[in-house]
Amino acid sequence: MVVNNGDKYHTRTHDLFLKRHTHHNDNEDSQAVFSALDTVLKDTLERLKKIRKGIPIAGTGSLVRVLCVEGKVETALLVRKRMLEKCVTLDVFTHNYLISWLCKMDNLSKASRIMQEMLEVGPSPNRVTYNTLIGGYCRLDNIDRALGLFSSMSESGIKPNRVTCNILVPYTLQKRNGEIDRALEYWDKMYQKGTQVDVVAYNALIHGFCLSPNMNMAFKYFCEMCKRGFRPDVFTYNTLIYGLCKEGRIDEACGLQDAMSNMGVLPDEVSYRTVIHYLCLHGDITRANRFLLNSFMDSMIADPHIWNMVIDWCRKHGDFDSVFPIRGLMVKAGVLPNTRTYNLLIHSEVKRGNVLDALSLKQNMIDKGLFPDVITYNILIGAMCNIGYVHYAVQFYNEILRSECEPDITTYTELIRGHCMKANMKVAVNFFKIIRGSGLPLDHVPFDILIKKYCKMGEPEKAFDLYQEMKDRGIRMLLAMDKVDHMHPDLVTDLLGILRPTSKLNRQLPLVSAYSGGCIG
Numbered sequence: 001m002v003v004n005n006g007d008k009y010h011t012r013t014h015d016l017f018l019k020r021h022t023h024h025n026d027n028e029d030s031q032a033v034f035s036a037l038d039t040v041l042k043d044t045l046e047r048l049k050k051i052r053k054g055i056p057i058a059g060t061g062s063l064v065r066v067l068c069v070e071g072k073v074e075t076a077l078l079v080r081k082r083m084l085e086k087c088v089t090l091d092v093f094t095h096n097y098l099i100s101w102l103c104k105m106d107n108l109s110k111a112s113r114i115m116q117e118m119l120e121v122g123p124s125p126n127r128v129t130y131n132t133l134i135g136g137y138c139r140l141d142n143i144d145r146a147l148g149l150f151s152s153m154s155e156s157g158i159k160p161n162r163v164t165c166n167i168l169v170p171y172t173l174q175k176r177n178g179e180i181d182r183a184l185e186y187w188d189k190m191y192q193k194g195t196q197v198d199v200v201a202y203n204a205l206i207h208g209f210c211l212s213p214n215m216n217m218a219f220k221y222f223c224e225m226c227k228r229g230f231r232p233d234v235f236t237y238n239t240l241i242y243g244l245c246k247e248g249r250i251d252e253a254c255g256l257q258d259a260m261s262n263m264g265v266l267p268d269e270v271s272y273r274t275v276i277h278y279l280c281l282h283g284d285i286t287r288a289n290r291f292l293l294n295s296f297m298d299s300m301i302a303d304p305h306i307w308n309m310v311i312d313w314c315r316k317h318g319d320f321d322s323v324f325p326i327r328g329l330m331v332k333a334g335v336l337p338n339t340r341t342y343n344l345l346i347h348s349e350v351k352r353g354n355v356l357d358a359l360s361l362k363q364n365m366i367d368k369g370l371f372p373d374v375i376t377y378n379i380l381i382g383a384m385c386n387i388g389y390v391h392y393a394v395q396f397y398n399e400i401l402r403s404e405c406e407p408d409i410t411t412y413t414e415l416i417r418g419h420c421m422k423a424n425m426k427v428a429v430n431f432f433k434i435i436r437g438s439g440l441p442l443d444h445v446p447f448d449i450l451i452k453k454y455c456k457m458g459e460p461e462k463a464f465d466l467y468q469e470m471k472d473r474g475i476r477m478l479l480a481m482d483k484v485d486h487m488h489p490d491l492v493t494d495l496l497g498i499l500r501p502t503s504k505l506n507r508q509l510p511l512v513s514a515y516s517g518g519c520i521g
Contacts, residue, residue: 061094068101076101077110084121092123096132103136111136127153131163138171146171165201170208199230206236210243218243232263238270245278253278254287266298273306280313288313289326296333304330304338311344315351323348339365343375350383358383374405378414385418393418409440416446420453428453444475 060083067076076098080090095118102111111133118125130153137146150168153160160168169187187205202225209218218240225232237260244253257267257275272295279288288310295306307330314322327337327345337345342365349358358380362372377400384393397415400407412435419428432446447470454463 061090064090064094065097068097073098073101073105089122092126092129095123096128099129100132103132106140108136108140127158127161130158131167134164135167138167143172162198162201165197166204170204172208199225199233199236202230203235203239207239210239213243213246215243215247232265234265234268234271237265238268238274241271242274245274250278250282250284269303276306277309280309285310285313296329304335304341307335308340308344311341315344315348320348320352339370339373339376342370343379346376347379350379355383355387371403374400374408374411378410381411382414385414385421388421390418390422390424409435409443412440413446413449417449420449425453442473442475444470447475
């Protein structure tokens with residue numbers, strides 16, 4: 001009934017049911033059928049056991065790696081454990097994969113345990129194993145453990161390579177409060193061991209010194225790099241330019257950017273952004289514009305952020321006549337203005353008193369497919385309050401509520417200010433209540449506005465209630481009203497003048513004196 005055809009088993013079904021054509025005993029036929037099936041099942045199970053035992057280790061390693069990629073690292077560790085129980089050791093590549101994913105998850109304890117097991121039962125860790133674990137400890141600021149692994153690596157006869165250098169040196173410089181001697185010690189050790197350094201290794205060292213900061217050492221190794229025949233790349237120059245700018249050495253940074261062009265290394269977006277940003281910070285808008293034009297001539301289509309920096313500087317320093325020509329040059333260069341650009345332009349128009357032009361810009365940005373954010377609305381709400389059109393300010397507030405952005409503390413502060421200017425105290429207080437219930441962080445400005453208004457209206461009790469609430473909330477402030485353009489310049493004098501004849505609040509006068517001393521709390 002069952003035909004053994006080599007190693008394959010075939011059951012001829014029609015042989016099992018011949019009783020339909022013959023006159024055999026039913027019980028005997030049934031027993032024969034089940035015996036045949038039983039034999040087939042037993043042989044099949046034996047074959048499955050042999051197949052399972054014969055699964056190659058490489059297949060298990062692939063399974064472990066796939067599980068790691070899918071984020072199932074714990075399952076991958078369980079598979080490895082089961083294999084170890086069967087005295088099967090996975091290859092070093094798979095172990096490195098596991099250690100790498102554990103380091104990404106910041107689970108350095110398990111990663112170290114796996115490496116220890118590798119040292120005990122195999123496979124032996126290789127350079128990748130050490131580099132991965134060293135990098136993991138560096139990212140967690142555990143430099144001592146990373147350096148210990150570096151020593152173990154050398155003692156085990158594994159030579160550090162440029163990857164080891166690129167990981168260890170910059171982290172030693174950055175994370176150990178600029179421990180330069182220690183970093184250089186390991187750099188020299190790697191050099192003596194014949195570790196092949198490259199541009200990336202030098203960049204890592206220079207980057208570390210720039211962050212320390214120690215620009216003298218950075219330039220020393222820049223010169224050594226050139227002497228040894230390594231050509232600095234754009235990352236090398238950008239690192240040095242950033243380091244010089246951070247130290248306020250803007251002229252040297254600009255000179256270095258010019259030099260890199262002469263050396264055949266074209267400045268990129270990062271080069272221009274760094275120099276222009278720091279030129280704007282130092283008020284050198286003329287040179288900032290020159291570098292902006294250079295980027296245009298270098299066919300460098302800079303992102304809007306660079307152009308926005310220059311526009312913002314002009315806006316802050318009242319040079320509104322330069323704002324729109326820069327925007328025109330920006331568009332000509334193929335850079336599309338973003339929401340930040342429009343916010344700067346809208347604010348410039350508001351500062352010039354051109355509220356209608358500001359509203360036109362808002363519509364223009366919508367037509368271009370950009371959506372106003374809360375900053376856009378805050379600028380317009382403040383502008384409407386300044387000219388007394390509080391109802392338009394409320395319309396913009398309602399527009400915020402209908403949009404995807406959320407009102408912030410500035411939104412409500414402007415609305416409170418606008419309604420106080422119109423003496424709509426009920427509405428102003430309602431907006432103040434909204435702030436209280438919104439969870440937004442309260443500062444002293446809304447309190448100042450309301451206290452000032454209540455003082456002018458001759459309602460000291462309400463003013464003191466707000467003062468007491470501000471104190472209870474732990475809000476500290478310097479009474480620098482002259483720094484806030486919409487504040488009363490002599491709030492305390494007014495408050496004291498109202499309170500002196502008010503016997504009910506005489507006991508509060510010491511509090512007012514403390515208030516006039518410049519701080520609360």
